[in-house]
Amino acid sequence: MTFQELGLEPxxxxxxxxxxxxNPTPIQEQTIPQLxxxxxxxxxxxxxxxxxxxxxxxxxxxxxxxxxxxxxxxILAPTRELCVQISKDLIxxxxxxxxxxxxxxxxxxPIMGQIRDLKxxxxxxxxxxxxxxxxxxxxxxxxxxxxxxxLDEADEMLNMGFKDDLDEILSNTPPTKNTWLFSATMPRExxxxxxxxxxxxxxxxxxxxxxxxxxxxxxxxTVNQRDRYAALKRIADFxxxxxxxxxxxxKAETQEVADNLIKDGYNADALHGDLSQAQRDLVMKRFRxxxxxxLVATDVAARGIDVNNVTHVINYNLPExxxxxxxxxxxxxxxxxxxxxxxxxxxxxxxxxxxxxxIIQNTFTKADVPDGAAVCEKQLxxxxxxxxxxxxxxEEIEKYLxxxxxxxxxxxxxxxxxxxxxxxxxxxxxxxxxxxxxxxxNEGGNNGKTTRFFINMGQLDGFNRNSIKDFLVEISGLNARxxxxxxxxxxxxxxxxxxxxxxxxxxxxxxGIEFNARVIxxxxxxxxxxxxxxxxxxxxxxxxxxxxxxxxxxxERKxxxxxERKxxxxxERKxxxxxESRSYSxxxERRSSFGxxxxxxERKxxxxxERRSFDKPSGEKSFSGNREGAERRKRFTK
Ligand code: AMP
Numbered sequence: 001m002t003f004q005e006l007g008l009e010p011x012x013x014x015x016x017x018x019x020x021x022x023n024p025t026p027i028q029e030q031t032i033p034q035l036x037x038x039x040x041x042x043x044x045x046x047x048x049x050x051x052x053x054x055x056x057x058x059x060x061x062x063x064x065x066x067x068x069x070x071x072x073x074x075i076l077a078p079t080r081e082l083c084v085q086i087s088k089d090l091i092x093x094x095x096x097x098x099x100x101x102x103x104x105x106x107x108x109x110p111i112m113g114q115i116r117d118l119k120x121x122x123x124x125x126x127x128x129x130x131x132x133x134x135x136x137x138x139x140x141x142x143x144x145x146x147x148x149x150x151l152d153e154a155d156e157m158l159n160m161g162f163k164d165d166l167d168e169i170l171s172n173t174p175p176t177k178n179t180w181l182f183s184a185t186m187p188r189e190x191x192x193x194x195x196x197x198x199x200x201x202x203x204x205x206x207x208x209x210x211x212x213x214x215x216x217x218x219x220x221x222t223v224n225q226r227d228r229y230a231a232l233k234r235i236a237d238f239x240x241x242x243x244x245x246x247x248x249x250x251k252a253e254t255q256e257v258a259d260n261l262i263k264d265g266y267n268a269d270a271l272h273g274d275l276s277q278a279q280r281d282l283v284m285k286r287f288r289x290x291x292x293x294x295l296v297a298t299d300v301a302a303r304g305i306d307v308n309n310v311t312h313v314i315n316y317n318l319p320e321x322x323x324x325x326x327x328x329x330x331x332x333x334x335x336x337x338x339x340x341x342x343x344x345x346x347x348x349x350x351x352x353x354x355x356x357x358x359i360i361q362n363t364f365t366k367a368d369v370p371d372g373a374a375v376c377e378k379q380l381x382x383x384x385x386x387x388x389x390x391x392x393x394x395e396e397i398e399k400y401l402x403x404x405x406x407x408x409x410x411x412x413x414x415x416x417x418x419x420x421x422x423x424x425x426x427x428x429x430x431x432x433x434x435x436x437x438x439x440x441x442n443e444g445g446n447n448g449k450t451t452r453f454f455i456n457m458g459q460l461d462g463f464n465r466n467s468i469k470d471f472l473v474e475i476s477g478l479n480a481r482x483x484x485x486x487x488x489x490x491x492x493x494x495x496x497x498x499x500x501x502x503x504x505x506x507x508x509x510x511x512g513i514e515f516n517a518r519v520i521x522x523x524x525x526x527x528x529x530x531x532x533x534x535x536x537x538x539x540x541x542x543x544x545x546x547x548x549x550x551x552x553x554x555x556e557r558k559x560x561x562x563x564e565r566k567x568x569x570x571x572e573r574k575x576x577x578x579x580e581s582r583s584y585s586x587x588x589e590r591r592s593s594f595g596x597x598x599x600x601x602e603r604k605x606x607x608x609x610e611r612r613s614f615d616k617p618s619g620e621k622s623f624s625g626n627r628e629g630a631e632r633r634k635r636f637t638k
Pocket of ligand 1: 024
């Protein structure tokens with residue numbers, strides 16, 4: 001089907017052909033013959049990017065009397081950006097028509113200039129609802145000649161709280177007008193507007209009712225909450241040519257994510273309501289011109305973003321309202337292009353994915369966050385590809401080449417290539433060589449890739465999550481990134497590590513390392529790793545503590561002797577629970593520094609059985625010992 005076959009007016013046909021529109025999009029095929037020169041109401045379900053501006057804009061232009069300056073068409077849109085875009089599109093379509101005047105009026109800009117433009121007379125006014133109400137109240141606009149009202153992105157306008165404004169505007173326009181409503185989704189409020197203000201509207205839907213854009217692939221990654229940002233970075237590294245929008249839930253989160261990305265060397269910036277209009281305009285200008293690769297935005301700020309060729313929409317956090325997902329993902333896959341919408345979710349949020357699937361009538365694919373090796377490979381081949389496409393400035397580089405050839409003459413072609421790509425590859429390889437697998441199962445399990453450990457140290461030993469991590473790093477010699485999901489309980493704790501590190505922790509048992517005169521013990525926890533929701537059920541608080549006490553408490557310590565034993569605590573304990581500094585002392589020395597059970601009663605010592613007596617409160621002495629321990633801990637953790 002061609003525009004000509006649809007019967008598009010010759011002057012408009014000429015304009016759209018010049019704009020490079022070869023064939024009508026599906027929605028244009030349906031609206032143009034039905035609306036051009038006809039008098040009807042219409043409800044159209046259409047996403048952004050489907051060509052809906054031309055779908056209403058072209059027929060609307062055929063209905064205008066360009067010899068009159070009365071406002072004959074009113075287009076309402078949710079945002080300033082969209083108003084401006086619609087106005088520009090209309091001007092472009094009317095290139096070969098004489099006398100069309102379009103005025104865009106929206107909030108956040110001086111009203112006086114807009115009033116002046118309206119006074120001069122425009123056949124078409126494109127407005128945000130709030131500003132239009134203001135203009136109506138100031139009697140700056142005459143709507144009595146309005147013949148067509150277009151509600152663009154009606155669901156968005158309602159989401160933004162314009163319900164009363166829309167009611168007021170619609171009742172301020174002549175009852176004889178036609179209303180054309182476009183919406184990406186059809187919530188009850190939109191249906192209410194349709195039934196209240198329209199008469200037997202023509203119903204048009206591109207794709208299934210409420211269905212999302214077919215060109216968009218929806219995928220989600222399940223990760224732990226603490227790995228959300230790491231997952232985002234992996235995505236950015238895995239798609240070196242990404243041109244995407246990262247959606248966050250709040251302004252603060254948006255700013256934080258953008259700041260972190262910038263700090264980590266990514267080409268990103270924030271767009272949210274706490275920025276001034278000038279700042280927002282600048283960010284949008286950079287994004288539009290593709291100087292900016294990743295726009296980190298809130299839902300509200302990103303409304304009406306009409307940038308083409310967005311490759312990825314990333315839901316850093318899913319939207320509060322599942323309906324908003326459609327608007328987010330609709331920023332990619334526009335104008336026939338394909339796009340990828342990625343959601344980063346925790347196991348608890350997987351049910352939200354199911355809600356969204358119902359709304360978009362499409363399924364998500366659970367995918368794995370790319371691992372370090374995949375990122376390195378992708379980056380390597382990206383570099384290789386760039387060698388083909390790089391612009392060579394022959395003239396400018398000419399003068400350096402003889403010297404460079406001379407310098408490199410001892411290297412073969414293979415050697416040269418290897419060294420050249422290594423220069424870039426090493427950077428990613430170094431960063432990713434010990435990288436963690438960020439993926440977990442939807443149930444919070446670890447896909448069998450991590451192991452949960454029990455350790456017989458807890459808050460009573462003055463530990464908190466940070467200090468126990470430092471402690472574990474210290475005694476295991478492992479990288480801090482390999483110790484995670486730490487849960488510090490009263491007298492014991494849990495932590496998780498990658499399976500490859502299990503032997504390292506179990507080997508520590510053999511060394512008889514002591515802390516507070518107790519030998520530290522590691523056990524593989526039977527509770528489920530990642531999330532560890534099963535812990536309590538498996539061990540049941542008290543019983544676990546009992547086990548801890550009977551196995552490791554008090555005098556039993558003595559049975560773990562031997563020259564090899566390392567002891568944390570006592571005189572050396574400053575770092576881990578009191579004392580002066582951490583150094584390891586052998587058996588005899590240890591006794592002299594904190595003297596076992598006998599000295600345990602003294603405050604400066606946090607030794608052995610006495611500590612455990614907190615479980616059954618046994619008086620002032622032990623209590624103050626604990627408090628002191630906590631104070632010291634505080635100092636240590638700073
Ligand atoms: P819209 O849904 O109106 O925001 O349009 C999305 C993009 O598609 C815009 O950049 C339009 O310029 C472009 N577009 C609209 N209709 C056509 C068409 N028939 N052929 C090619 N591109 C189009």
